[in-house]
Amino acid sequence: MVCAMVAVLEIEGLRKTYRSRRRGERRALDGFDMVVEAGQVHGFLGPNGSGKTTTLRTLLGLIRPNGGRMAILGQEVPANLPAVVGKVGAIVESPQFFPHFSAQDTLSLLADAGNLSQQRVPEVLEVVGLRDRAKERVKTYSLGMKQRLAVASALLKNPQLLILDEPANGLDPGGIREMRDLMRDLSASGMTVLLSSHILGEVQQICDSVTIISLGRRVAAGPVAEVLAQHSSGGLRVRLESSADLPAAAQVLVASGVRVDIQPDHLLVSGVDKPSSVTRMLAGRDLYVSELAPITVDLESVFLELTGTAPVAGQHRQVDQSAEVPA
Amino acid sequence: MKGLVRAEFRRLFKRRVTRLMLGLLVLALGTIITAFSLASHKIGPSELAAAETKAQSAYETQLRYHEQGVAECEAAKARGENVNEQYPPDCGREFGPQREQFDAEWFLPYEFNFHDEFGIFISVFAGIVALAAYIIGASFVGAEWHSGGMMNLLLWRPKRLSVLFTKLGVLLTSVLGVSLALGTLWTIALWLIGKFDGQTGKMTQGTWESFAISGARGIGLVLAVAAIAYGLASVGRHTAMALGVAIGAGVISEIGLRIALDIAGVKFADRYYLSTYAMAWFEKKWTLEDWNACNFSISGECKPDVFVVTWQQSALVFGLGTAVVLIAATWLMRRRDVT
Numbered sequence: 001m002v003c004a005m006v007a008v009l010e011i012e013g014l015r016k017t018y019r020s021r022r023r024g025e026r027r028a029l030d031g032f033d034m035v036v037e038a039g040q041v042h043g044f045l046g047p048n049g050s051g052k053t054t055t056l057r058t059l060l061g062l063i064r065p066n067g068g069r070m071a072i073l074g075q076e077v078p079a080n081l082p083a084v085v086g087k088v089g090a091i092v093e094s095p096q097f098f099p100h101f102s103a104q105d106t107l108s109l110l111a112d113a114g115n116l117s118q119q120r121v122p123e124v125l126e127v128v129g130l131r132d133r134a135k136e137r138v139k140t141y142s143l144g145m146k147q148r149l150a151v152a153s154a155l156l157k158n159p160q161l162l163i164l165d166e167p168a169n170g171l172d173p174g175g176i177r178e179m180r181d182l183m184r185d186l187s188a189s190g191m192t193v194l195l196s197s198h199i200l201g202e203v204q205q206i207c208d209s210v211t212i213i214s215l216g217r218r219v220a221a222g223p224v225a226e227v228l229a230q231h232s233s234g235g236l237r238v239r240l241e242s243s244a245d246l247p248a249a250a251q252v253l254v255a256s257g258v259r260v261d262i263q264p265d266h267l268l269v270s271g272v273d274k275p276s277s278v279t280r281m282l283a284g285r286d287l288y289v290s291e292l293a294p295i296t297v298d299l300e301s302v303f304l305e306l307t308g309t310a311p312v313a314g315q316h317r318q319v320d321q322s323a324e325v326p327a
Numbered sequence: 328m329k330g331l332v333r334a335e336f337r338r339l340f341k342r343r344v345t346r347l348m349l350g351l352l353v354l355a356l357g358t359i360i361t362a363f364s365l366a367s368h369k370i371g372p373s374e375l376a377a378a379e380t381k382a383q384s385a386y387e388t389q390l391r392y393h394e395q396g397v398a399e400c401e402a403a404k405a406r407g408e409n410v411n412e413q414y415p416p417d418c419g420r421e422f423g424p425q426r427e428q429f430d431a432e433w434f435l436p437y438e439f440n441f442h443d444e445f446g447i448f449i450s451v452f453a454g455i456v457a458l459a460a461y462i463i464g465a466s467f468v469g470a471e472w473h474s475g476g477m478m479n480l481l482l483w484r485p486k487r488l489s490v491l492f493t494k495l496g497v498l499l500t501s502v503l504g505v506s507l508a509l510g511t512l513w514t515i516a517l518w519l520i521g522k523f524d525g526q527t528g529k530m531t532q533g534t535w536e537s538f539a540i541s542g543a544r545g546i547g548l549v550l551a552v553a554a555i556a557y558g559l560a561s562v563g564r565h566t567a568m569a570l571g572v573a574i575g576a577g578v579i580s581e582i583g584l585r586i587a588l589d590i591a592g593v594k595f596a597d598r599y600y601l602s603t604y605a606m607a608w609f610e611k612k613w614t615l616e617d618w619n620a621c622n623f624s625i626s627g628e629c630k631p632d633v634f635v636v637t638w639q640q641s642a643l644v645f646g647l648g649t650a651v652v653l654i655a656a657t658w659l660m661r662r663r664d665v666t
C-alpha cells in the first residue's frame with residue numbers, strides 16, 4: 001500500500017483586499033500559499049496583522065477572497081464548504097459567545113444546529129475542564145474560561161481538521177500545558193490540527209511543521225526541523241587549538257568574505273556556504289580548528305529573522321513593518 | 328435543517344428579551360382586560376332603577392338651585408335693585424329645569440358591548456403585540472450578530488441564506504403562534520366581560536366572520552412588523568439599528584413631515600404618514616377630508632374634498648416596505664465579510 005502524504009488543507013495564491021469606503025483598501029493576503037498534511041500539528045505563524053486570521057476566516061467561508069483557490073479534505077471551498085464543514089472544528093480569534101447563555105446552553109444549541117447528539121456536550125465540557133462551571137452564564141467567565149469554551153465548541157463535532165486561532169490566548173500555565181497535551185492526543189488519534197499562535201516555544205514543542213506568513217505572503221514552510229536548519233543562516237561556532245590565534249583566523253575569514261564575530265574563546269561565523277570551507281581555509285594558514293559546530297537556533301530567532309521583526313534598540317517597530325517577499 | 332430549526336426555536340425562547348417581552352405583553356393585555364372588567368357593569372332592572380333615582384335627584388337638585396336663584400332675584404327686586412343685568416327677564420322663572428332633560432341613561436355606568444366595541448379591541452391588541460414582536464424580532468438577530476453568536480453559527484452552518492431564513496421562519500412562526508394563542512384568550516376574555524359585565528350584542532355568523540378578518544389583518548401587520556425588525560437588525564448587525572430606524576421613521580413621518588407639509592400647505596398631507604396606512608389597514612378604508620374645498624351638494628351643503636386610502640394601498644405600502652428590507656438583508660447576508 002502506498003501511503004502518500006495527503007493534504008488536508010491546500011491554499012494557493014490566496015488574495016484578499018479589504019475595502020472600506022472611508023479608509024480605502026488594505027491588502028491583507030497577497031498570493032498566500034499553504035499546505036497542511038494529514039495527521040500533523042501545523043503551526044501557523046506570523047507577526048500581528050500579517051493575515052493569519054484573515055486566512056482562517058476565508059477558509060471557513062466568513063470572508064470572500066478576491067482570488068486563489070482553497071481545498072479542505074480534498075473539497076474545493078468555499079463552493080463545497082457545506083459538505084466538509086461537519087468535519088472541521090474551528091475557533092477564530094477570541095471567539096465571542098452570547099453572554100447571557102451558559103456554556104452548557106451554548107454548546108447544546110450548537111449541537112442541535114449541527115445535528116449532533118447532545119451527549120457530546122458533557123464530554124467536551126469535561127475535556128476542557130468546564131464541567132463544574134457549565135451552568136453559569138458566559139458573561140461571568142474569565143478570559144481563559146471563554147477560551148476553553150471556544151475550544152470545547154471546536155471539539156464538539158469531533159472534527160478531522162481542527163483549526164485553532166490563538167487558542168492559548170488567556171490560558172493559565174496549567175491550561176497551556178493541558179492544551180499542548182490535548183493537541184498531542186488529538187493528533188495521535190488522527191486529527192489534523194492547524195494552530196495559529198505567537199507562543200513559539202509552544203509551537204516548537206508540539207508542531208510537526210509550520211508555515212510562516214509576513215505581509216500576506218508565505219516566507220517559510222515545512223517541517224519544523226527543516227525550517228530551523230534552513231534558516232540557521234550557516235552560523236558556525238569555530239574554536240581553535242589556541243585561542244591566541246583567533247584574531248588571525250578572523251582576518252583570514254573576513255578576507256574571504258564571511259561575517260565573523262570574535263568571542264573570547266571562539267569565533268561566530270555566518271554567511272558560510274559549506275562548513276568544510278572554513279576548515280580548509282584555516283588549515284591552509286596553519287590554523288587548526290578544534291571545534292566546528294553549527295549554531296542551533298530556536299524557532300523564535302528564525303521567526304524574527306524571517307519576518308524581519310527582531311527588535312532594534314532605540315526603535316519602535318510599527319505593525320506592518322515586516323519582511324516582504326517578492327511575489 | 329431540522330436541527331437548525333430546533334436550535335433556533337430553543338434559542339428564541341431561551342432569550343431574556345423574548346421572555347421579558349412576552350411577560351410584559353401578557354401584563355399589558357391583562358391590565359386592559361382587568362380595567363375593562365372593573366369599569367363595565369351589566370345593566371339590569373336594578374341599575375336602571377338606580378339610574379332613574381339619580382336622574383330624579385339630579386333634577387331635584389337643579390330645580391332647587393333654580394328656585395333659590397329666582398328667590399334671590401325677587402328679593403333683590405323687592406329691595407329696588409336693578410336686576411336686569413344679572414338675571415333674565417322675570418328672574419328667569421320660565422327657564423327652570425325640565426324633568427325630561429334628565430335622561431336616566433346618562434346616569435348608567437359604562438357597559439361594554441362586545442358586538443359594537445370588539446373591533447377596536449382587535450386594533451389595540453394588534454398594536455401592542457406588534458410592538459413586542461418588533462423588539463423580539465430585532466433582538467433575535469441583532470444581539471446574535473453583535474455578540475458573535477451568528478459568526479459561531481456560520482462556522483456550523485455555512486449556507487448563510489438558509490440560516491437567515493430559517494431564523495426568520497422560526498421568528499414568524501413563533502410570533503404567529505403567540506398571537507393566535509393570546510388573540511384567542513383576548514377574544515374569550517372580552518366576550519366574557521360582555522357576557523357577565525356588559526352585553527355581547529347580537530352576534531351573528533357575519534359578525535364573527537368580520538372579527539376574524541380583522542384579527543387576520545392585525546396578525547398580518549404583526550408579522551410584517553416582526554419581519555421588518557428582523558431584516559433591519561440583520562442589515563445593521565445590531566438590535567439598535569431596528570430600534571433606531573423605528574424611532575427615526577416615527578419622528579420623520581409623524582412629526583417632521585407633518586410640520587413640513589403643514590407649512591407647505593400640502594393638500595391631504597395625511598396620506599404621507601405611516602399612521603394613516605395603519606388606520607386604513609384596520610378600518611378597511613380611511614377617508615381624508617379637505618375642508619378648504621367646498622363642493623356644494625344637491626341639498627346646498629358644503630362638502631369637503633375627500634381622499635380615500637384603501638386597505639389595498641396599505642397592503643402595498645407595508646408589503647413593499649417589508650420586501651425592501653428583506654431584500655437588503657438577503658443581499659448583505661450573501662455578500663458581507665463576517666469579521
Ligand SMILES: Nc1ncnc2c1ncn2[C@@H]1O[C@H](COP(=O)(O)OP(=O)(O)OP(=O)(O)O)[C@@H](O)[C@H]1O
Nearest residue numbers: 018026028046047048049050051052053054055666
Ligand atoms: N475587517 C477588516 N477591515 C479592514 N482591514 C482588516 C480587517 N480585518 C483585518 N484587516 C487587516 O488585514 C490585515 C491582516 O489582519 P489579520 O487579522 O488577518 O492579522 P493576524 O495575522 O491575524 O494578526 P494577529 O496576530 O494580530 O491576530 C491587517 O492589516 C488588518 O488591519
Ligand SMILES: [Mg+2]
Nearest residue numbers: 052053054093
Ligand atoms: Mg489574528
